[in-house]
Amino acid sequence: MTDHQPPASVESNALSSQHSQHSPRDPSARHCGLVAVVGAPNAGKSTLVNALVGQKVAIVSPKAQTTRTRLMGVAIEGDTQLLLVDTPGIFEPNRRFDRAMVAAAWGGTEGADVIALVVDGKGGLGPKVTEIVEALKGRSEPIYLVLNKVDLADKPKLLLHAERLNALLPFAETFFISAQTGDGVGHFKQVLARALPQGPWHYPEDQVSDASxxxxxxxxxxxxxxxxxxxxxxxxxxxxxxxxxxxxxxxxxxxxxxxxxxxxxxxxxxxxxxxxxxxxxxxxxxxxxxxxxxxxxxxxxxxxxxxxxxxxxxxxxxxxxxxx
Missing domain, CATH: 3.30.300.20 (K homology (KH) domain)
Structure with missing residues (x-):
């Protein structure tokens, strides 16, 4: 990584590490896989899932912990169907309902082919974020770091956040995006699609969510x-x-x-x-x-x-x- 701040447009700005590997793909075959989207409350996970799907499938609000249960958005990128699991924000639970939401968040990572850790780029690295990173250590799936809200963040601090988090856990790749404006989302979606395994699509082409x-x-x-x-x-x-x-x-x-x-x-x-x-x-x-x-x-x-x-x-x- 360098000391240069992320450019105003981050569509092509993914920081790759030696851990990022993609197996050769059969261009004539379909691909499908599960992407678990995790993070602290109010990181913008639901907004990101909506942006990747291309329409609203998850509710959003300024309130933390808006997402209560595991919800799946279904997106398509070329020959790949992405099953995006939007999970509740991970936090320190106090009551039974809180514990159930956190359990649903971690449960959403089970069977994932890829994990995307979404971090509020303007909020800094608090204990909630570092605790999640610690909990992700030892996972075998590729884990992508997504620094969100770059349109609102203090640009000089973004690379510092990325460096500190990668020092805790070497992520497969690091992305700077704004789920709200769409900046960087298209490139991130392409990278996710390339990381998913060959297999049949699980849902019809016009279905965007598993919610009834x-x-x-x-x-x-x-x-x-x-x-x-x-x-x-x-x-x-x-x-x-x-x-x-x-x-x-x-x-x-x-x-x-x-x-x-x-x-x-x-x-x-x-x-x-x-x-x-x-x-x-x-x-x-x-x-x-x-x-x-x-x-x-x-x-x-x-x-x-x-x-x-x-x-x-x-x-x-x-x-x-x-x-x-």
Whole structure:
């Protein structure tokens, strides 16, 4: 590595090490493999997965730990289908729900052909990042370091971050990208595709996610809850899709329950005269109509359920394992 700062455009700027090796490929064969995208909360993992897929498959918000469960985006690059596992942010868990999210994150790396560690390039190297790097030591898969948010980062510090992290763990390659603007994403996708093994595609060419429409509907509503309420409602909420019906006219009828822990939180979600819940519903309905490519009738109601995060059924519905 050099002391030069990354250029303004990093499309071709990948720092390669002697550990990067690609086996010869049969140009007439298809390739397919699993890419585990891991990192600390708010590193931009979901934004990166969306950028690689080319459309939205994972919800994003400024709040840390927005992603709660393992979700897979499906992207195509030439003859390769990339199965991108978007995982929850890895952090020090305090309660059972936190432990389940962290377990889901590490579980998302099982069977991976490649691991991509996404680091917030503007946030520096805190203990959360170094702990993840330590935990990745000894893995046999190629591990790529992705320094994200280069459009916002202090450019002179980016190479320093890369050097320090590579001193802890010699990464196969290091990339400087902005998942938000797309800078560097195309080159990173090409490198990922070249690293994946020969094999049949697992999903139809037009499928972009393994999430069901029912699960997608709950995620879109949860995203609006986060975006509109910000710090007013932390993580004491969960969305349950109670009913998803295909109407004869081709539209979707969706009934969802927003569960919170306290009556005061219910009042926040409802807003004055029900204004907030109406706005949440309107925005979620508009986005779902685009994602599902059909009209959507969305009905929301809010329920107070103290201790919902100790309900095994909710863990099952979210795709999380019950952990002690």
């Amino acid at each position: 429409e029912r699960a997608l509907a709950a995620e879109v509503t949860r995203e609006q809850l986060y975006l509109q309420l910000h710090a007013e409602l932390p993580y004491a909420s969960v969305i349950e899709t109670e009913k998803f019906v295909d109407r004869e006219d081709g539209s979707a009828e969706i009934h969802q329950q927003i569960m919170v822990e306290r009556a005061s939180q219910r009042a926040i979600v409802l807003g004055k005269g029900g204004a907030r819940i109406k706005e949440i519903g309107a925005r979620a309905r508009a986005e779902l109509a685009v994602l599902l490519d059909r009209p959507v009738h969305l009905y929301l109601h809010v329920k107070v359920k103290p201790g919902w995060d100790e309900d095994r059924g909710i863990y099952r519905d979210l795709g999380l394992d019950w952990v002690e």
